[in-house]
Amino acid sequence: MVHAYILIQTEVGKAASVAAEISGIPGVTSSEDVTGPYDVIVRAAADNVDQLGQLVVAKVQNVEGITRTLTCPVVNL
Secondary structure: OEEEEEEEEEEOHHHHHHHHHHOOOOOOOEEEEEEOOOOOEEOOOOOOHHHHHHHHHHHHOOOOOEEEEEEEOOOOO
8 A cells, every 4th residue: 555645736815626626536535735835635445556656646736726736656665
């Protein structure tokens, strides 16, 4: 299982609606609107890195109002 944080920048005023829509995507375990350089932080899980990439590119990035994403896979050191 691969876990990741997805840091999202949105259009002005869209953070709450983006977070709410993303929370319904299968594979997303949490989605919260925050303050700072990013507007939404998502925690996601997938069986492997390829499926994680598909989740981000095919589903998360297609949510209206998103301008940029940064995916940070979790590592166990």
